[in-house]
Amino acid sequence: MASEDRRRRATVNDVAIEAGVSRGTVSRVLNGKRYVSSEARSAIDAAIAKVGFVPNGAARSLVMQRSQAVGLIVHEPSSLFIEDPNIGSILLGANEALSEADYQMACLIADSSRDITRLSNYLSGGLIDGVIIVSAREGDAITRAVSRLDLPTAFVGHPRDIGNAAYVAIDNQTAAHAITRRLAETGRRRIGMIASALDRDSGADRLAGFTAALGNDFDPALVESVPLYSYRDGQEGMRALLQRAPDIDGVFASSDAVAAGALEVLHLAGRRVPEDIGIVGFDDSSWAMRCDPPLSTVQQPATSLGRAAAEAVLRQIRGEEPLQNAQMLECPIVWRNSA
Amino acid sequence: MASEDRRRRATVNDVAIEAGVSRGTVSRVLNGKRYVSSEARSAIDAAIAKVGFVPNGAARSLVMQRSQAVGLIVHEPSSLFIEDPNIGSILLGANEALSEADYQMACLIADSSRDITRLSNYLSGGLIDGVIIVSAREGDAITRAVSRLDLPTAFVGHPRDIGNAAYVAIDNQTAAHAITRRLAETGRRRIGMIASALDRDSGADRLAGFTAALGNDFDPALVESVPLYSYRDGQEGMRALLQRAPDIDGVFASSDAVAAGALEVLHLAGRRVPEDIGIVGFDDSSWAMRCDPPLSTVQQPATSLGRAAAEAVLRQIRGEEPLQNAQMLECPIVWRNSA
Numbered sequence: 213m214a215s216e217d218r219r220r221r222a223t224v225n226d227v228a229i230e231a232g233v234s235r236g237t238v239s240r241v242l243n244g245k246r247y248v249s250s251e252a253r254s255a256i257d258a259a260i261a262k263v264g265f266v267p268n269g270a271a272r273s274l275v276m277q278r279s280q281a282v283g284l285i286v287h288e289p290s291s292l293f294i295e296d297p298n299i300g301s302i303l304l305g306a307n308e309a310l311s312e313a314d315y316q317m318a319c320l321i322a323d324s325s326r327d328i329t330r331l332s333n334y335l336s337g338g339l340i341d342g343v344i345i346v347s348a349r350e351g352d353a354i355t356r357a358v359s360r361l362d363l364p365t366a367f368v369g370h371p372r373d374i375g376n377a378a379y380v381a382i383d384n385q386t387a388a389h390a391i392t393r394r395l396a397e398t399g400r401r402r403i404g405m406i407a408s409a410l411d412r413d414s415g416a417d418r419l420a421g422f423t424a425a426l427g428n429d430f431d432p433a434l435v436e437s438v439p440l441y442s443y444r445d446g447q448e449g450m451r452a453l454l455q456r457a458p459d460i461d462g463v464f465a466s467s468d469a470v471a472a473g474a475l476e477v478l479h480l481a482g483r484r485v486p487e488d489i490g491i492v493g494f495d496d497s498s499w500a501m502r503c504d505p506p507l508s509t510v511q512q513p514a515t516s517l518g519r520a521a522a523e524a525v526l527r528q529i530r531g532e533e534p535l536q537n538a539q540m541l542e543c544p545i546v547w548r549n550s551a
Numbered sequence: 552m553a554s555e556d557r558r559r560r561a562t563v564n565d566v567a568i569e570a571g572v573s574r575g576t577v578s579r580v581l582n583g584k585r586y587v588s589s590e591a592r593s594a595i596d597a598a599i600a601k602v603g604f605v606p607n608g609a610a611r612s613l614v615m616q617r618s619q620a621v622g623l624i625v626h627e628p629s630s631l632f633i634e635d636p637n638i639g640s641i642l643l644g645a646n647e648a649l650s651e652a653d654y655q656m657a658c659l660i661a662d663s664s665r666d667i668t669r670l671s672n673y674l675s676g677g678l679i680d681g682v683i684i685v686s687a688r689e690g691d692a693i694t695r696a697v698s699r700l701d702l703p704t705a706f707v708g709h710p711r712d713i714g715n716a717a718y719v720a721i722d723n724q725t726a727a728h729a730i731t732r733r734l735a736e737t738g739r740r741r742i743g744m745i746a747s748a749l750d751r752d753s754g755a756d757r758l759a760g761f762t763a764a765l766g767n768d769f770d771p772a773l774v775e776s777v778p779l780y781s782y783r784d785g786q787e788g789m790r791a792l793l794q795r796a797p798d799i800d801g802v803f804a805s806s807d808a809v810a811a812g813a814l815e816v817l818h819l820a821g822r823r824v825p826e827d828i829g830i831v832g833f834d835d836s837s838w839a840m841r842c843d844p845p846l847s848t849v850q851q852p853a854t855s856l857g858r859a860a861a862e863a864v865l866r867q868i869r870g871e872e873p874l875q876n877a878q879m880l881e882c883p884i885v886w887r888n889s890a
Contacts, residue, residue, distance in 0.1 A: 279678055280669075283657075307660055316673040318622075318657035321646055330619075334655040339618055339678050 222263040230259035281316040282306075282525055283340040284518075285331065287354055288347050289323055289440065296441060296469060297497040298514045299346060302368055305518025306344055313526050315341075322354060332357035342525040344368065344518070349411045364528035366521040370413050370538070378534055380520040382543045384414045387510045388421025391492050392464050394508075395551050396426070398490055400462030404434035406449035406474060408441045408466040415441075418466050418494065433457060441466060446473025454481055462551065463491045468499035471507055471550070490551030505549035513541045561602040569598035620655040621645075621864055622679040624670065626693055627686055628662055628779065635780060635808060636836040637853045638685060641707055644857025645683055652865050654680075661693060671696035681864040683707065683857070688750045703867035705860040709752050709877070717873055719859040721882040723753050726849045727760025730831050731803050733847075734890050735765070737829055739801030743773030745788035745813060747780045747805040754780075757805050757833065772796060780805060785812025793820055801890065802830045807838035810846055810889070829890030844888035852880045 228235045233252050240248050241256045248256075284306050286299055303319060310317045318340060322331050335343060335357060342364035348355050350371045358365050359375065367379040395403060405422045409415030423430050436452045438445035446465060450473065453460055465471035471493035475485060483489050485505060493500060496511035520539050527534055567574045572591050579587050580595045587595075623645055625638055642658060649656045657679060661670050674682060674696060681703035687694050689710045697704050698714065706718040734742060744761045748754030762769050775791045777784035785804055789812065792799055804810035810832035814824060822828050824844060832839060835850035859878050866873055 279676065281673060281678060307662075311663070311666055311669070314669055316659065316669055318659060320655065320657060321643075323646075324650070327650055330650070330653055330655055334620060337618065339620060 226263045227256060227259045230263050231255040279339055279341050280314065281318050281340045282310055282522065282529075283335065283343040284317055284319045285322055285343060285345050285354060286319070286347060287322040287328075287345070287349070287352065296467075297499065298441075298467070298495050298512060301497070301514035302346055302518035302521075305515035305520075306522040307518075308515075309519040309522035309526070313522075315526065317522075325353070328353045328357075335363060336361050341529050342366075344521045344525055347412065348374075350413070364525050366524035366528075368517050368521050372413065376537060378521075378524040378528070378537055380517050380524065380539045380541065381413075382512060382517070382541050384417035385421040385424075387543045387545075388418040388464070388494070389425040390421075391494070391508075391510050391545050392422045392425035394545060394547070395462050395464060395490055395492050396429075398462075398486075398551055400490055400551075402431075402434065402457060402460050403429070403462035403464065404431075404436070404453050404457060404460050405464045406446060406453070406466055406470050407435055407437045408439065408445060408449075408470055410437055415466060418464075422464055434460060438470070441469055443469045443473040443476075446470035447477050448473075450474035450477040454478075454483075461489050463489065465491060465493050468493040468495040468497045468503070468507055468509055471509070472499045472503050475503055475550070486549065486551050492551050496546050500546075500548070503550065508545070508547045508549070508551045511544050511546050513543060516541055565602045566595060566598045569602050570594040618678055618680050619653065620657050620679045621649050621861065621868075622674065622682040623656055623658045624661055624682060624684050624693060625658070625686060626661040626667075626684070626688070626691065635806075636838065637780075637806070637834050637851060640836070640853035641685055641857035641860075644854035644859075645861040646857075647854075648858040648861035648865070652861075654865065656861075664692070667692045667696075674702060675700050680868050681705075683860045683864055686751065687713075689752070703864050705863035705867075707856050707860050711752065715876060717860075717863040717867070717876055719856050719863065719878045719880065720752075721851060721856070721880050723756035724760040724763075726882045726884075727757040727803070727833070728764040729760075730833070730847075730849050730884050731761045731764035733884060733886070734801050734803060734829055734831050735768075737801075737825075737890055739829055739890075741770075741773065741796060741799045742768070742801035742803065743770075743775070743792050743796060743799050744803045745785060745792065745805055745809050746774055746776045747778065747784060747788075747809055749776055754805060757803075761803055773799060777809070780808055782808045782812040782815075785809035786816050787812075789813035789816040793817075793822075800828050802828065804830060804832050807832040807834040807836045807842075807846055807848055810848070811838045811842050814842055814889070825888065825890050831890050835885050839885075839887070842889065846889045847884070847886045850883050850885050852882060855880055 224235050224238050228238045233255060237248055237252055238256055241253055284303060307317045320331060322328050343358060344366055345354060346368045348367060348371045350373050355374055365377050367374055367377060370379045370381045407419045434457055436449040438449045446469060463474060465474050471491055474491060478485055478489060485491055493507045493509035496509045500507040500509050563574050563577050567577045576587060576591055577595055580592055623642060646656045659670060661667050682697060683705055684693060685707045687706060687710045689712050694713055704716050706713055706716060709718045709720045746758045773796055775788040777788045785808060802813060804813050810830055813830060817824055817828060824830055832846045832848040835848045839846040839848050
């Protein structure tokens, strides 16, 4: 498939000559316009098949102003793109909804700042018709690039600085409050938290819910902040808490992956779960059931978040009125055996 | 960001008027051509900034014949896209290499047959300059679509029917042979295999290596074939083997995820690993270290596979001679505690 071997592509001209019609007529058919006789239409269809014409997408998207593709940007360290089943489920939900509407999802990873510059060029390139943004931070360069471009956009999550852009989210603060209360009701006295991603609305809101739920019992020494919703950061956070507060008897881990890492450290330290210490997570992702014991956690509707964000973008692409600018989805508690 | 709000985009014309030059001169600068005075160039740069011009990518890619994007197609049930850390590592390796070359990777999932039709349209649309194909089967509709399009392409893996297209792979047969021999040398007498994805070159080759390694000791009743390299299929395969051959004392699981599922079933059945039964996997993915006991397995260089495939596509895009059409990477055995 070296470039020397490449044959000349058939053009609209070739089709027009073969069909015995004008180039304009071929264009009208290709672009789905009316006012073409059915005879001309059949002749053109036959000619397209005969000369092996493939519409040039760049030319086509110039005429149609459409690429029939929607980007999904994951702004995370690329390792997390793989490790976090939650991101995976958002992605699959979006892919389903886009696929049903006959749109191609193009998943784009933004990790380094170099990635972000290149991504901005890609987004401005007319190669996609809209974009779903997962896990943006406040002050995110991608948010700025997208708002400059005025591209149909929906966020999963709700960074404070996205103006009146569409978003789909859960109420992290209320959910964190509820599961912390539930943990306290099991009789725990020294409840800590492994707080992640405080630069993200989700991370900050979960900490706020935890703090509010404990009220006067809140002890800042029992909060350990780690950068990522990751297994490894869960391990580090738990080690730090055990060292600082050996009498800790309850932990709210800010995600299931974080909880899984924390559990591993508790096992190694010889602490029995839930007898000596109760632990709860957040997400109800595939981690939750693989943990031993299975996690009590908050069920995040990740697939539905992806689907709803895709639908919001599709409505904008079609020029339809948005159903509503902000959509908040339910996230019930699922109680199992880890607390 | 509703479509009514959208302001008119600045055009090449606006830039030309602002800079006091012809549209042709603006085009020459935008397309990186020479023969433009440095005064004109500075005036145009200033005008672009002033009118807020963003080059239209579709128009640009029509002129340049480039989108600066490469697709990576994963032809798998979408659930596996998330579950299989191997696919994730291939993806990250490719993303790194493309990013260094300033290409945007657009990851595309092909699950349903509807996805495949839409994907063929996308690929023919000039929206990407090349494509990396992961986990294609023989007779794959995507392989057919890509070869028709004559697009720069590299496969990860080696389906038999890809003609002389570039590919990057490991020698699955030799690796499976080696780890099966190693398992036999631990003194196992009744060695079975959970064989997955026999419609894929990797799956078929791993079974061939296993069969050859056992020679006269090969017993077809000890092979259970399952569709996917997945945890769930590993559970099902192990259940079937235990039922059919309760005296089984060694298992080659065709991937680490399959081995993890098999281990779970062995634990539940009260079989001690490695005392009662030895088990080996394939991939050395993140599953391997999370298993209890950690898996003896074949180290698949997934990141390097992704990187090498990306580099092969980039060479084709640039019209450079391929280094070699087929690249085979090393995959050593990593021996831990599961056998």
